[in-house]
Amino acid sequence: MAQSWEQLQEIQPVVLKMLKNSLNKNRLAHAYLFEGMKGTGKREAGMLLAKSLFCLQPQDVYVPCEQCVNCKRISAGNHPDVHMIEPDGLSIKKHQIQQLQEEFSKTGVESKKKVYIIAGADKMTVNAANSLLKFLEEPHAETTAILLTEQLQQMLPTILSRCQIVTFKPLSPIRVVEQLVERGIDPLLAPLLAQMTNNLEEALALSGDDWFVQARKIVLKLYEALRKNPLETMVALQESWFLHFKEKEQCDRGLDLLLLLLRDLLYIQLGKWKQVVFLNEKQRLEMFALQSSSKRLTEQMSAVLEAKRKLHANMNTQLLMEQLVLKMQEGSTFV
Known part of the structure; x- marks a missing residue:
């Protein structure tokens, strides 16, 4: 899946253009909702956006170098000012959002900027979603929220109204075939797998x-x-x-x-x-x-x-x- 801006350009050109323009003009929204099918690059785009904000040696205004200490720590999931929340079991609980709020009430460890990414945002309990809503209503300066979902219809309308919604298009079957062949899948089987699922990981699992x-x-x-x-x-x-x-x-x-x-x-x-x-x-x-x-x-x-x-x-x-x-x-x- 997209691990660089160049790869994101290939699979989600519209998303890339929007993020690029926002970064160039220094007009990032305080909250984004990346929505689309599984395997379309939402999580990777969230990580790339975080890197572009913290990179010490960007190749351009928006292209992270992937080599500096900040880029590497974000990739490893241990940058002190970039937080990822994922479902605890089947859902995201209220205490997870409260811990995030406590963390963000402190000053940034290394800069004023902070980023949090909520994977499976549609899996928040009602209490967790309400806690997040308060957080979104009073955004801290230089804080960027990135919510990820495959189920837009499951999100609270009040949360949707406070986020800039970015839609990730399904991958084209041709692109899925190319990626499967690159991963060593038989070229005679890859086209069938690409028609069965739009998700690269699921296609790889089916192949074996x-x-x-x-x-x-x-x-x-x-x-x-x-x-x-x-x-x-x-x-x-x-x-x-x-x-x-x-x-x-x-x-x-x-x-x-x-x-x-x-x-x-x-x-x-x-x-x-x-x-x-x-x-x-x-x-x-x-x-x-x-x-x-x-x-x-x-x-x-x-x-x-x-x-x-x-x-x-x-x-x-x-x-x-x-x-x-x-x-x-x-x-x-x-x-």
């Missing part, structure tokens, strides 16, 4: 997950059964799918894989080979694509999307899958 390897095989097996007859399809569900995709989240992931498989078949029919993500199965997919119509594939994709909606509405997964495969076989004409 035996459950995910088996999930891909089962999805292909189900599609092959769909091309034959309802009896074989029900057997595939009973013998493979239901045993592997037991939880709601697992079933959702299986439906995502099925959707990507159908989309690949459409791309192959359109000659868009660069868009295909099941790269380890290109030959089989080419055969499947020749034996189906684009209209049928489009209808089947719609059926899978509808099944995902029902799943999120808590429909029984077994009934849902049985209905889905019957729907996908309706009037099926594999020619």
